[in-house]
Amino acid sequence: MATSATAHAHAGPQGFIRKYIFSLDHKVIGIQYFFLALTAVFVGMFLSLLMRIHLIAPLASLPLVGEIKPETYLSLLTMHGTIMVFFVLTTAPQGGFGNYFLPIQIGAPDMAFPVLNMLSFWTTFVGFVVIIAAFFVQGGAPLHGWTGYPPLSAVQSAGPGEGLGADLWITSIAIFCLASLMGALNFLTTTLDMRAKGMTMMRMPLTVWSWFITAILGLLAFGVLLSAGILLLMDRNLGTSFYVPQIIVNGQIMLHKGGSPLLWQHLFWFFGHPEVYIAILPGMGVTSQILSTFSRKPIFGYKAMVYAMLAIGFFGFMVWGHHMFMSGMSPYSAFAFSLLTMCIGVPSAIKTFNWLGTMYKARIRFQTPMLYAIGFVSLFVSGGLSGPFLAQPVLDIQLHDTYFVVGHFHLIMGVAAIFGMFAATYYWFPKMFGRMMNESWGRIHFFITLIGTYAIFMPMHYLGMAGGTRRYSQYTEVAYLQKLMPIHQFMTYAAIITIAAQFIFVINLFWSMFKGPKASDNPWEATTLEWITATPPPHDNFGGVTPVVHNGPYEYGVPGAARDFVMQTDPPVASSGH
C-alpha cells in the first residue's frame, strides 16, 4: 500500500531469503518465473513422450510407469495440456521475460507494485504444486482434457481421476487465475505510469507493446475463467447443477437437473480464445525486436505492428464461438463467429508481411536468436494457415475431433510460442546471467528442433484429413485407423529425437550460466534500454539515474550516424521511417 516512491527506494536486500526467495526485485521474480516454466515444460514434455510411445505401442510396459491404461492416457493428455498452457505458455513469456524486461525497457526502476509482483509469483507456484499433487491423490489425475468439458468434469463419479484429482485441477486453475490477475494489473500500471522521460507510447519497443496487450487480455479473460471455475467447483462439491443436465452415470441417476454443459463452453472459451493470444503475443513482440536487431534495419511498419496487435487482441474476445461449432449453434451465429475469426487473418497477415519486409534486402546476422525468430515466423505462417480452414463451420465439423486441430494449435499456439521463448532466451541470456550462450550448440539445437517440430506436427494435418480421431488411446483396435499407424510411428520417432535435442538446450543453458564467455553490455548492438545498463543490471536497473529517451526503439542504419545503430538514449536523430 505504499506509494511507489517508497516502494522503489527500497535498497538492495541483504540475506539469501529476501534476495533470492521472497525477493521484491522484478528481475529475480522474472528468473523465478523462468525456472518455474522450465520445470513445467519438462514435466509437460515428459507426459507427451509417454503419450507418443503409448500411441504406437499401447500394450508395452514402460519403465517407471508400467503399462498405460486408456484412462491413464487421458490423464496424461489432460495434464500435458493444462501444464503447458497455463504454466508454460502463459508463465514464461509474460511472467518470465515480461517481468524481467518490461520495467527495464521503459526505463523504470521496478514494477509499480513490487509486493504484488512477489505475491503473483508465489501464487503461481502454489498453483503449480497443487496441479502436480493431482498425480498423487487417489484416482490420479483428471481425464477431462485441458478444456474440462462438463458433465465429465462436473461429476465426481464420472471416472477414475474425476474425484479429488479433478478438484485439485480446477483449484489450481482458480489459483492461477488470481496470480495472473495480479500480474496483469501490475504490468498495465507499470506501463501506463512509469515510462522514463521521452518514452512515449509510440516509442515503446514492440516487446513492451506485446506484454501490455497480453496483460489487457489476461486482465479481462482470467476473471471469467475464475467465475467459471467457481461454478464448476460448486457443481462438483455443493451439488448444484449449472453445467449438468439430468444424466445417468455408471447406471446411477444423478441428482443434477436442468443445467447446460454449453454454459461452461461459453465461459471457458470466452477465456480460452484470448488465452491463445496471451501465449502468442509476447512471441510476436520478441520476434519483431530480434528481426529488427539482427537485420540491422528498423522494423517495417512500427505503427502497423502496434495496431495489428491491438486488433488481434480486440477480435480475440469476439470469436470464442468458433470453438463450439460442434455444439449445434444456430447457423447465423456460426456465420458471425466464422466471419469475425477470418478477420483475425488480416492483422496476422500484416504482421507477417512486416516481418518479411524487415528482413527484405537486409544484411542479416544469422545468430541463434535470429534463427529462432525466423523459425517463429515460419511456424506462425504454417500453423496460421490452417486457421481459416477451421474457421469455416462446414470444414470444422469435419475436422474438429481429428488430429488436424491438434496439429493446428500445436504449431501456432504451442511450438510457435515456444520458439518465441527460445528466441528470447538466446537473445536476453547475456543480460540476465552476464554470460554468452554457446553459439554452435544453439544452432544445432535450432535445426533439430525446427525440423523435428515440423516432422511431428505436419503429419497430424494429413492424419486428421484422413479421419484420424483425436483423444483415442488405442488406434490398433480400429480397422481403418490401423492403416494410419505408420504416420503415428513416424511422429513418435520424430518426437523422441526432438525431445532428446532439448537436453542440448538445457545443458547449454546451465553450462553457459557458469562457464560461458563474459558478455559485454550490448553484445547484439541493439538499441533498447536494457542494453544501456550494466550486465547483469544493478538492483535499481540503471544505477541511480533515470534514462531519458530521445529516439524510437529501432533506429538501425540511420544515415549520418556514427554507428549503424542509434540507442534510444542517444541524442535525437531524424526518424528513419516510422
Add this chain to the structure above:
Amino acid sequence: MADATLQHNAAAAHGVAGEYEAPLFGAYSKKVGMWLFLASDSLTFGALLFAFSYNRIYTAWPTPFGKESIINATIMTACLLSSSLTMVMAVFAAQRHDSSKTRLWLLATMVFGTAFIVLHGMEWTHLIHEGLSLPAFPKPAGQLDTEYAKISKGVPQFAATFFGLTAMHMLHVTIGVIYLGVVALRKWFLPILGVIYIGAYFAIPADNVFHYAVHALLIGLIVSAVILFLKPKDYDAHDVEVSGLYWHFVDLVWMFIFPLVYLMSTKI
C-alpha cells in the same frame, strides 16, 4: 478532485518529478491498479450474471419472494447506499488531512457494511430454513413441503444462482469491510477481527452454513496480518480514496444483483 489528481502527478510517486513521462490517464499507480482490478472483477461478476441469465432464459423461472424478503433486501440496499455516502465523507475528510474524522467515517461505513452482511446472513438462514437449499447445505429437520422446498427440487438453478451470486457479493462486502478496517485502524484492527471471528464461530449454531463460512474471516485475518507486516506504514488520502473505489464498486454490483435476483423474482 482535479487538483488533487495533479498533486498526485507531481508527487507521482516516482521520486523526482519530471524524470518520467506523465501517467497516461493522469492517475497515480495505486488508483490505476484499483481501476484495472475493478475492470477485471466486473468481468468476474459479468460471467456469474451471464450464468444467471442463461439459466433464467432456459427455465420456467419461479418467483417466490414475498413481502418479507423484499423489505429485508430493501433495508440491505439502504445500508449499502448509506455506506457509499459515508465512504465519500471519509475520502473528503482524508483529503483535508483530518485523520480522526476520516477514521470515524470509515468506521461508519464499516458499520453499514456489517449490517448488510448480518441482515443478508439472517435472510439466508431464513430461506434455508424455509427449504430453499443446496444439496450440500445442512438439512433442517422435518418439514420440506414448503414452496421453497419445491423450488429447490424442481428448479435447482434458482437456489444455485441465488446462493452463488449473493455469496460472491457477500464475500466482496466482507473483504471490503476488512480492507476498510485495515485502512482505518491498521494493526489495531487485527485483534478486533480476531474477536469477531471467534465470537461469530461460537455464536452461530453448527447447523447453519455460516458456522463454516465464518472461516473466511480467519483467512482475511491472516492476509491482513501479512500485508500489515510487509507494509507497516500509516495510510494516507490515496489509500482511503482507493479503498473507496473498491467499496463503491461493491455497492454498484449490488445494484445489479438486487433487481435481477430479488425484484424480478417477486411474487406477483
